[in-house]
Amino acid sequence: MKPHESKNPYVWIIDDDQSIRWVLEKALKKAHFEVQSFDSASLALARLKRQNSQPPDTIITDVRMPGIDGFEFMNQVHHFDPEMPIIIMTAYSDLDTTVQAYQEGAFEYLSKPFDLKEAVNITTRALQIKLESRKPDPQTTEFSSDLIGESPAIQEIFRIIGRLSRSQISVLINGESGTGKELVAHAIHKHSPRVEGPFIAINTAAIPSDLLESELFGHEKGAFTGAQSQHRGRFEQADGGTLFLDEIGDMPMGLQTRLLRVLAEGEFFRVGGVSAIRADVRIIAATHQNLQSLVEQGRFREDLYHRLNVIKIHLPALRERREDIPLLLRHFMQQSAAEMGEPVKSISQDVIDYLTALPWGGNVRQVENTCRWFSVMATGNEIQMTDLPEELLRDQTIEQAETDATTTSDSEISDRWTAALARWTRHQLQQGESDILTRAAPMFERTLLECALEHTAGRKIEAAKLLGWGRNTLTRKLKELYQGNENK
Numbered sequence: 001m002k003p004h005e006s007k008n009p010y011v012w013i014i015d016d017d018q019s020i021r022w023v024l025e026k027a028l029k030k031a032h033f034e035v036q037s038f039d040s041a042s043l044a045l046a047r048l049k050r051q052n053s054q055p056p057d058t059i060i061t062d063v064r065m066p067g068i069d070g071f072e073f074m075n076q077v078h079h080f081d082p083e084m085p086i087i088i089m090t091a092y093s094d095l096d097t098t099v100q101a102y103q104e105g106a107f108e109y110l111s112k113p114f115d116l117k118e119a120v121n122i123t124t125r126a127l128q129i130k131l132e133s134r135k136p137d138p139q140t141t142e143f144s145s146d147l148i149g150e151s152p153a154i155q156e157i158f159r160i161i162g163r164l165s166r167s168q169i170s171v172l173i174n175g176e177s178g179t180g181k182e183l184v185a186h187a188i189h190k191h192s193p194r195v196e197g198p199f200i201a202i203n204t205a206a207i208p209s210d211l212l213e214s215e216l217f218g219h220e221k222g223a224f225t226g227a228q229s230q231h232r233g234r235f236e237q238a239d240g241g242t243l244f245l246d247e248i249g250d251m252p253m254g255l256q257t258r259l260l261r262v263l264a265e266g267e268f269f270r271v272g273g274v275s276a277i278r279a280d281v282r283i284i285a286a287t288h289q290n291l292q293s294l295v296e297q298g299r300f301r302e303d304l305y306h307r308l309n310v311i312k313i314h315l316p317a318l319r320e321r322r323e324d325i326p327l328l329l330r331h332f333m334q335q336s337a338a339e340m341g342e343p344v345k346s347i348s349q350d351v352i353d354y355l356t357a358l359p360w361g362g363n364v365r366q367v368e369n370t371c372r373w374f375s376v377m378a379t380g381n382e383i384q385m386t387d388l389p390e391e392l393l394r395d396q397t398i399e400q401a402e403t404d405a406t407t408t409s410d411s412e413i414s415d416r417w418t419a420a421l422a423r424w425t426r427h428q429l430q431q432g433e434s435d436i437l438t439r440a441a442p443m444f445e446r447t448l449l450e451c452a453l454e455h456t457a458g459r460k461i462e463a464a465k466l467l468g469w470g471r472n473t474l475t476r477k478l479k480e481l482y483q484g485n486e487n488k
Contacts, residue, residue, distance in 0.1 A: 009127050010054065013037045014044050014061040014073070015089070020112070024060065027116040028123065041065055041073035048080060055081065058107070058126040060119070063090040063097065071104055078105055085126035089114065095147045095158050099191045102162035109162065111155045147180065147187055148331050151321035157184065160313055165191040170263075172248075172308045173286040175315030178363030181286040182246060184313060189242040194282055197241025200234050205247035213255055214271050217262075223272025235268060239279045248308065249289035249300060260304045283308065318360045318367065325356045328364060332371035340375060347374070347383040353422045354385065358392065442480075449477060 011033045013024050021037040028035050038044040041061065045068070048055060059077065063070035074086045085107035090097060101109045108122045149155070161184070164171065171188060173181045182201055189199045207215055214223075218233030234243055245251075251259070262268045263283065267276045285308045294300035318325065329347055337344040347355075360366055370392070378387040421440075428436045452463035464474040 008032055008034045009057045010034045010036070011123060012044060012056040012059045012061075014039075014041055014059065014065070014070075016040060016062065016065045020062070020089075023116065024119060027120055031120045031124070033123065041068035041070065045073065045076055048077065056084075058085045058087065058123060060087045060089060060110075060123065063088055063101075064092060071100065074104060074106065087119075087122055087126060089119075095161065095187060098155075098158035099162045099165055102159075103165050103191075109159055111150070147183055148327055149321060149324040150327060151323045153316040153321045154324060157313065157315065160311075161187050161191055164188055164311065166193070168193060168282050170282070170308055170310045171284045171313060172291070172311070173284065173313045173315060174291075175286075175288065176317050176363055177288050178365035179315040179317060180364050181315060182244060184315060185242070185244040185284040185286060188284060189244075189282075192242070192282070194241050198238055199242050199244065200238040201244040201246060202234050203246040205250035209252045209255075212252070213258070216255070217258070217268050217270055218273075218277075219271035220273045223270070230270075233270065235262065235279045235281055236277060238281045240281075242282045242284055245283065245285045247287055248285040249287040249291055249294055253299075253301070256301045256304050260301060260307060263304075263307050318363045322356050325360075325367065326352050328367050329355060329371060332368045333375065335368075336372045336375040339372075342375065343381070345375060345378060345381055345383060348385075349426060350385055350423045351383050351388070354388075355392070357420075445477060449474070 011028055013021050013028075013035060014037075015021050015024075016039050018039070021039070025035045025037055036047075036056065038047070044059075044061075061070045061073055068076075070088055070090070074088070077084050077086060086105070087108050087110060088101040088106040089110040089112060091112040098109050098111075107126045110119060110122065147154070147158070149157075171185075173184055175181050185201070186199055189195065202215060204212060214231065214233065216233050216235060218231045218236055221228065221230050258268070262279075266280070267278045269276060291300055291305050291309070295302045295305050318328075329352060333347065334344050355367075355370075362369070370389075373389060374383050374387065377389075380387070425436065425440075428439075433439075448467060449463070452466045453460070455466065456462040460474055461471055464471050467474070469477070
């Protein structure tokens with residue numbers, strides 16, 4: 001191929017959506033890139049194959065397009081130029097697509113809608129990598145996953161799993177109970193070179209400490225009272241695959257020492273055994289605790305912490321990715337219906353808005369259990385507010401909201417009142433009301449005004465400043481909202 005001769009880096013954009021091409025082209029040109037756009041992969045390939053054509057320094061392409069899709073296009077481009085960095089973008093932001101993108105040789109993955117600044121930064125990094133002639137080895141493997149989400153937080157988890165798909169290093173997963181730590185561990189295993197091997201999981205906090213050693217490493221017949229036969233431990237069972245150690249922070253110190261020795265030497269003894277056993281095992285550990293803090297308290301071995309903490313993945317709480325809640329609700333309603341062999345019940349928009357604003361202390365697991373409850377207990381084909389269990393209704397009372405005001409983030413409070421506003425709006429529309437903004441705006445302003453005056457103990461000048469109004473505006477609003485009764 002003819003080398004790139006322009007002073008500025010040269011980028012191709014391929015997408016059948018003209019608006020995507022336009023905004024990307026504008027952002028990249030502003031960042032001093034030269035840009036060429038195509039509405040199909042076939043046109044780009046035809047240009048690439050022309051001998052006198054100037055090839056790009058990097059390519060940004062959509063996945064799903066008429067004709068040749070993004071993955072096939074990427075494979076053909078890499079046949080011509082194995083070092084060409086290609087950035088995959090798609091609106092179908094599931095884990096399988098993300099992992100496939102990385103395994104087939106994509107430089108990076110952008111889920112739509114994406115931040116333009118991020119797109120420019122990724123393109124810049126791709127060019128730097130091109131200059132350094134680095135490129136990941138392409139592989140092709142397809143798997144399914146129950147990991148669900150379109151939020152930026154969960155998309156970052158997808159990216160990490162994709163980057164780990166060619167490695168076998170240890171991973172430490174941190175997150176609150178119910179966030180899906182085992183699900184992520186299983187996804188890492190399924191998208192790894194060890195996929196043909198077993199995935200063995202053990203919750204170290206759920207097994208009494210005096211039995212945990214036997215569960216992990218096995219025991220010989222007669223090793224202790226009740227050991228009537230030889231037992232293969234989880235390490236032996238996971239040979240050639242992955243061992244998931246959940247709640248590793250609760251492991252007793254003595255077992256931490258033995259685990260460290262196994263990780264360092266690759267062999268262990270069964271309880272009561274005299275022969276060393278070797279096991280080729282990848283460790284993925286998880287905890288809801290802060291292991292660094294446990295190390296400082298002397299409750300967790302520092303050397304074991306560093307051995308496990310090669311790659312760390314933090315799973316966000318569900319309240320930190322509320323935009324995924326409607327998607328999870330639909331998924332689990334379908335799942336629970338399939339489990340019972342019943343038709344799928346829908347959820348009304350009012351209920352979805354309400355549930356999206358809840359704190360969900362039990363995270364994804366609580367949503368899953370709630371959908372099972374709906375499937376069994378709700379009588380109609382559509383879940384209504386009257387179908388909600390009492391504990392969910394309690395979560396959203398005014399008293400609870402006021403109690404949480406000092407500990408709840410601004411975004412959480414905003415989610416709650418906007419969800420309530422959405423329910424009010426839909427109700428008005430269902431009742432056939434019109435001109436509803438004229439009715440809603442005074443209520444909105446009156447609430448802000450009353451709260452500001454309450455906060456300033458009735459001092460109007462201070463209240464006006466807090467609201468961003470002048471004193472005359474505040475006086476006029478008082479007259480308008482309270483029909484001339486300024487002192488109300």
